[in-house]
Amino acid sequence: MTSPTALKLGTRRSALAMAQSGMVAEQVRRITGRDVELVEITTYGDVSREHLAQIGGTGVFVSALRDxxxxxxxxFxxxxxxxxxxxxxxxxxxxAVPLREDPxxxxxxxxxxxxxxxxASPRGARIGxxxxxxxxxxxxxxxxxxLRVETVPIRGNVDTRIxxxxxxxxxxxxxxxxGLSRLGRLAEATELISPDIVLPAPGQGALAVECPADDAGLVSVLAELDDPFTRAAVTxxxxxxxxxxxxxxxPVGALADPVVDGHITELRLRGVVGTTDGSSLVQMSITGPTPASRDEAVALGHELADEMLAKGAAGLMGEREL
Incomplete structure (x- = not known):
């Protein structure tokens, strides 16, 4: 009997992307009993040397995979x-949105x-x-x-940055x-920064598993990797x-996390928008129900956005991407 054809998993070529995709591939192998072949794809964001703010950021690491x-x-x-x-x-x-790593x-x-x-050093610090x-x-x-710091724009993979x-x-x-954790390099961190001080990027620490919408069988298989709380939070x-x-x-940070009082009672969504020099920030939070449906999660995000815009968030983002 002929064995099932291997599933082809598209991934960026970076060490981090390969590590992340390898984790998902192993989970799919266990679920399906089928082999999963990693297919390396170069994206525009991988070959461009410009900073993300200059090339737009949105979709530059994604479009080639979607194509x-x-x-x-x-x-997938x-x-x-x-x-x-x-x-x-x-x-x-x-x-699928698998269980989130540390955000x-x-x-x-x-x-x-x-x-x-x-x-606090006399000359301050240069941070990339x-x-x-x-x-x-x-x-x-x-x-x-x-205190004084100088933030320096950098690009490159983890090795380059370190x-x-x-x-x-x-x-x-x-x-x-x-990313450091998935590469087995978290021990190199000298400090994990509390979200109370620096909110992560929306969706940071989470993976997205995407496939054709009309492949019902594959959609059903991949859905077994989904973590409902992570999906509600990132939504x-x-x-x-x-x-x-x-x-x-x-310059937008956001994090949805549980409010725990003996047990998880609510989903708290925090957001921040600021000027890159740190002179002005709009930082706010709201809470909503958990477990949250997709519509409830979307409504929570829209409600907080409305409140932040009313406090002047739009003016702090410079030229917004429409």
Missing amino acids: ALLRGEID AVHSLKDLPTADPEGLTLA RDALIARDGLTFEQLA TGSPRRMAQLNAWARSMG GYVASGDLDAVVLAAA AERALLAALEAGCSA
């Missing part, structure tokens, strides 16, 4: 969910120092990040303590804790981002 799905060259794809545009693509479906940002600093120790969201909140954090610290070019870099975060009419390169 391959629609052409039938791959069966794995993305970092924070890279996904908020608009739903025609012909494709978000089949926090992580500092990797010289000499094992914390952010406050670096910022490719994210306007991080720049806004790190600068605001330093301002709140009367290399700026090892070489002495920068005092520290800030990366997603989830609320992304609804906030969409309602602010901001792309993934905008």
